[in-house]
Amino acid sequence: MRLLLVNDDGVYSPGLAALARVAKRFGEVRIVAPDVEQSSMGHAITYTRPLTIKRTPIADLDAWRVNGTPADCAALGLNAWSGVEAVLSGINLGLNLGNSAWHSGTLAGARQAVLLGCRGIALSTATGDAEPDFQRLEPHVARVLEALLDGDAPRLVNVNFPREPEGLLWTRLSIRHYDGRVVPGKDPQGRDHFWLTVQPIEEVEPDTDRWAIRHRLISMTPLQLDLTDEAALREAAATTPR
Secondary structure (H helix, E strand, O other), rough: OOEEEEEEOOOHHHHHHHHHHHOOOOOEEEEEOOOOOOOOOOOOOOOOOOOOOEEEEHHHHHEEEEOOOHHHHHHHHHHHOOOEEEEEEEEEEOOOOHHHHEEEEEEEHOOOOHHOOOOOEEEEEEOOOOOOOHHHHHHHHHHHHHHHHOOOOOOOOEEEOOOOOOOOOOOOOOOEEEEEEEEEEEOOOEEEEEEEEEEOOOOOOEHHHHHHHHOOOOEEEEOOOOOOOOHHHHHHHHHHHO
């Protein structure tokens, strides 16, 4: 089995190295990752300039760095390496829950794989004041990959790990409304700058990814590419004359 690894934290991320160590148990591994951090890039695709890909010495790994986005990395990796059965994106340093699915570069790497006809799995973990203990997390990552690399598993899955997992749960996205704020400030030279911040205004819904993490469960959320609001489509079609 050939497994392509991408991420949005950059090619030297400890989460990417941890994922590679586990993924090597399941098959042949190649890393194609951004040369610098590309967090919250969403599904950006570089088309205004050419991309470069360079071999990167990381332990005994077949690793390459790209001056582009996570989605670029997935596209270049799949183009250069035939027979890839799954693209693994992560392990991201920070959770990707609920609404973050829209802007997550980690999820975009997995989603680009599915757009190109390959399986995509995004993996993220909670962080705190210190770097996650990836050595303790590795058995849980192996359990997830064993389940999701099976032929009958969903094609696109968003996985999130609590700091100390106690179980696993299939979930749906937690879609909450947010109180978005723009917080003004000044830099040391007196120039205006702004922070974009959000505060959730609704409680965590049961059986969602956010609920699972709160209860120390690994969240696995199957996703789809079709964004069509089927209920709204049926209602509009029924009430609008042709």
